[in-house]
Amino acid sequence: MFPNGVAGWEVDFERLDAGEAVPRQPPRHASWRGFGVSMFKDKKAMAILAGGILTGVVGTLIGIGERSPEVYIAFPIINVLAEGTYFGFKACQYFERRNRGLEESGNHVSMPDRARMHGAETKCDEDVGSIYEGRRFLVENDRASSSGNTVTDMEFLKDFESEYFNSESIKIESAISFFQELKNRFPDYFVKHQEIKSQHLFLDKEQCKTIIEGVFKCYEKELNQQSEYRVLATMDDGNCLYDALWQGLSSGIQEGLVQKCQETLDELATQEESRYSPYLALKILLCRAADKEKYRELIQTNSQEPRMIQYSSIEEYKPLVMENGLFWGRHNIEGRILAEELDVNLTLIGGWDYTRQAGFVCRENEEIYTSRTAKATLYISNSYQHYSAAEKQARGSSDHVSSA
Known part of the structure; x- marks a missing residue:
């Protein structure tokens, strides 16, 4: 897991591998039980249901008191028909929305739920997507290294410093990938500093300067080797x-x-x-x-x-x-x-x-x-x-x- 470097983040990098998408829960099919739960949560529907029941009970009692069978028999029937028509219409709307949501590619929640969750879902996708892209960058960079298409260690260090200190901002995926490649290229320094090796990101820019200076001193002779x-x-x-x-x-x-x-x-x-x-x-x-x-x-x-x-x-x-x-x-x-x-x-x-x-x-x-x-x-x-x-x-x- 990745608990350090960015407060509040915890990402499983084993699952965020290149080529492996972030899994989502499969969509649920519409059911009468789901309709009942949705109506129970609908305050307007519950108010209409309670009002219908109350009206039916009062009408029936009045009919009985007046000894009028037409009232205490007809009134409940009319009330049940009215309630049934309303909830039947709501059921049609519910099942129609659910089925339409299942047919759309990539949609895994109902339309009302999607509307409420749109903001949070977008933010989550951006955060996880950034880390996923950083992981994919590392994998692609490793493949490039194995094919011989690489920059020298000195060029990498200069780019590294420029990325952190001359750029107005640095994306999280770039920060993760640069730091990982730094550890891959200069293992001797990080063997001596295990507390830094366990990090995934720098704590701040001062620590970044300290590490770059330490790496350069450790590999000074190799970094200054020239073909001439x-x-x-x-x-x-x-x-x-x-x-x-x-x-x-x-x-x-x-x-x-x-x-x-x-x-x-x-x-x-x-x-x-x-x-x-x-x-x-x-x-x-x-x-x-x-x-x-x-x-x-x-x-x-x-x-x-x-x-x-x-x-x-x-x-x-x-x-x-x-x-x-x-x-x-x-x-x-x-x-x-x-x-x-x-x-x-x-x-x-x-x-x-x-x-x-x-x-x-x-x-x-x-x-x-x-x-x-x-x-x-x-x-x-x-x-x-x-x-x-x-x-x-x-x-x-x-x-x-x-x-x-």
Whole structure:
């Protein structure tokens, strides 16, 4: 049953399946018993009957009192004939209306009853019909999905948001079908939120925003997959920018960079009593480059960024960079400096983001650094303040074609 989502509704969806009409009670045939019940409910008929009986009784008593057989015999007979004529006429009308109602296609109640019930019947048909249409929409949509005629998950989410927040109103059948398809397309999110999975409709638009944001975060990587790029898994410990850049470098450049920074890397490994992460070589290169005059202005200008650890000099900046995950790398500062030092192009690929205030926002590719002598181009992705490595794919191939 469907008790939640719309107050006061309770609909059996098993019976409202596609192709199955809402059953109605079969019509009842006219009968003398039905005629008697209808006359009993007719106040005018009951008044005439009571008046006839009373008149007959009074006339008979008068005839007996006057000792006149003509009066006490004829008066009741005349009264019975009059009553019989009236009720006979009413019976003809009753049976004629009932039989005509049975002959009309789709009419299941008598004409007077239909007239009284027309308003309520119309409202009920509209409400149940809306839910039935929503159920049929889901079935037809499933059939379309099986035939391959579908929209992408990202297109569906954009349409979903537009339907709820940009439309003046949304029909009940559309709301039910959209919400059901949302659960079908993104099951992992609803497995974690069983209380939402049991709903058939959103409670309000705020809950809708919360769910869309949660779904997008849960499927962020899949939703931002493009035929041109492939986003890769990247460390999520505050060093994501360096790990993303490191994954894009060719093995030859990685080996050469590690050799140049080997002594410092060994010192770091001894201090932390553990094996160092190879991408720490990029941090060492960055700290060495920070002493160059051409980078000082870029580093100092961005020293007071909100939500970042602030610094007042290059001497304060370098220890922050070397802290493990404490100071997050920025693509337009640390990423740009490293790209220039390595002589590689760096591109931040576009994609979709979602915020509760702006909704879905599409970012275009941003060229962070370009060089005519660049050995290759590195691609990185950023979403929800997390950088990921990315590979550019050849058309019709899943192999990446850009590594420095």
